[in-house]
Amino acid sequence: MARIKSWAGVSAVALVAGLVAGAGPRATKADPQITDSLTLFGTPGILSMPSAEALEDGQISATLTSMGGQTRASFSFQLAPRITGSFRYSRIEDYYMDGEPLSDRSFDLKFQVLQEQPGKWWPAVAVGFQDFLGSGIYSGEYIVATKTVSPRLRFSAGLGWGGLARYGVIGSAGEREPYIPGDEGGTVNASSWFQGDVAAFGGLAFQASDRLTLKAEYSTAGYVDEAGDDLIDRKSPWNFGLDYKIRENAHLQAAYIGGSEVAVQLSFSTNPRKPAVGPGNETAPLPVAGRPARRSDPGAWDTAWASDPATKPGLRRVLGNAMAKEGLILEAMAYSGRSIELRYRNTRYIAEPQAMGRISRILTRALPASVETFSLVPVQNGVPGARVTLRRSDLEAFEHAGSAPVLAAAQITDTAAAPDPAGLEYLPGQYPRFTWSLSPYVALTAFDPESPLRGDVGLRLSGRYDLAPGWVLEGAITKKVFGNGGEDENPSTSVLPHVRSDAALYAAEGDPAIERLTLAYYGRPGPNLYSRLTVGMLESMFGGVSGELLWKPVDSRLALGGELNWVKQRDYDQLFSFREYEVVTGHVSAYYDFGNGYHGTLDVGRYLAGDWGATVALDREFDNGWRIGAYATVTDVSAEDFGEGSFDKGIRVTVPYSFFTGQPSKKTAGTTLRSLARDGGAKLSVNGRLYDTVRDTHRPELEDRWGRFWR
Structure with missing residues (x-):
């Protein structure tokens, strides 16, 4: 009997999982099954x-x-x-x-x-x-x-x-x-x-x-x-x-x-749904401040304050300081006597509704009673996301009624679909802006038959320079402290271009190594459209140019994208020299949010070894930032040329730091468990891909995480 070797079988499993994910009641240990x-x-x-x-x-x-x-x-x-x-x-x-x-x-x-x-x-x-x-x-x-x-x-x-x-x-x-000894395996x-x-x-x-x-x-x-x-x-x-x-x-x-x-x-x-330290120990938010009745205090509802030139610097200072205490950076502001729009960066909360809830409560305490409409626009990489507009009267009425009524009354729109509000100005000193960090890293290679577990532990020095809205210069340097990741220094015997299988050589000679060094521009070409252009050392093994365009309506669960890259292989020392191998690679992609935290992806295109094929993936994401998923990639590389495992597949896990510390943080650690690191089906690993950044502020994702609005 011939083995069936097709990614269609894997994609069917992923589709079934997505369709039945919400079926049936949520089970607990009290249930007999x-x-x-x-x-x-x-x-x-x-x-x-x-x-x-x-x-x-x-x-x-x-x-x-x-x-x-x-x-x-x-x-x-x-x-x-x-x-x-x-x-x-x-x-x-x-x-x-x-x-x-x-x-x-x-x-x-x-x-x-x-x-x-x-x-x-x-x-x-x-x-x-x-x-x-x-x-x-x-x-x-x-x-x-x-x-x-x-x-x-x-x-x-x-x-x-x-x-x-x-x-x-x-x-x-x-x-x-029957089982055949020495068979490459990995087929359905x-x-x-x-x-x-x-x-x-x-x-x-x-x-x-x-x-x-x-x-x-x-x-x-x-x-x-x-x-x-x-x-x-x-x-x-x-x-x-x-x-x-x-x-x-x-x-x-x-x-x-x-x-x-x-x-x-x-x-x-x-269990990602049960944090190791309980519900968390972040500082409690401020309560909503109620307004006096218009009849009892008509002066509080007067709008003359908005035309006073002295108002702007004071309001910027008050809001900026209050938001900074919550890990939120005020970037730009526009206001009138009846409304205000804030554009901000969220550096602390994984769930964007939690940031919005905290900003909303600050606004009820800092603004005159005449301001009824709050428009909140999160900014990622200098690019504004969706605009979430809330009515102050709804916040006052529903503070103790849960988060659902607030979501039902909110308006979520695309900022690129309309002109910026009158008077929108960036706060002084926001650009250029430099940030850096020094942190440990762990790089593991598992399940190699000759060495089941190899890896390195070291330090990563990262820096980011935001030159202007949308322009980002960033890089990272790693220094190994100890490990055996470069233990096997022999070149791979793969018959394909060695785009991934020489990882041990990179680990052995790249110490210290420039992990990445890139200049990127992020933009909004039009309504529902997002763009990225990145040049430089894109990842540890390849450098070049990477461009991406994403179509993602604010209310849609579907997104479509395309990415095109010209890259050249970096030398093993991961400094500034290159090897001879170069390739044009890229994919067209479809993304779908099934709801309840399930996200599906289909990529079709050309991979780093020059092979053509498709990758199907299904991920489950939890409100607190945990993400677990599986993927499979099948290309026109034969099972014999690919090697053991027949095609690329694996399980990927992302863990938020806050799960263990109880303190809100956007920092995460991730790894991929795959059968083996082979050359077939290998994709470029470039920072800042658009979908995972953009979707956080769109309606489907906001609805999934809106339960944290009052937290």
């Missing part, structure tokens, strides 16, 4: 076998497992209430490839098609795909049901195929493509799903105490080598184990597998 107990593969289940349970919505779990010469590190994420995704890296000491232990990367997906309801007879039911994008040694599918008998006891039973039907076979359906082998031998499995989990859970299962799972022999010495189909909760987010699990092997697992979890 929710668990925090994981299998030895790092997925919700018993020991070796899955269950129909899911993690709590949004939960992230990481595990490290050791069993019978197999070491597994896994990462699982509850993408939606009924969809669980997992990435796993395994090293099998007793399975040798080219004289080295087998290193395997695999992805899992589980869909909970039926939820268990308290007091009802039907169980939770799930369908799962194990190692459906890996090299295939763990590949298997299953259908499983789980029933809660009591608050402490749950039973599971199901049918397994492939790697979940190595023992106790009860029948067979069709033919299944849909023709073999639910084919071949099938076996029945089952098990139970008993919560003996608040911390201890006992498990037993009849396991049909097994993992064979190229000779067809099981990798563990199975003496019994029965597995027994216990799961001890060390603390709320940490578990230690031990198990006796197959009557011969002992397994140990340590797991950690967190």
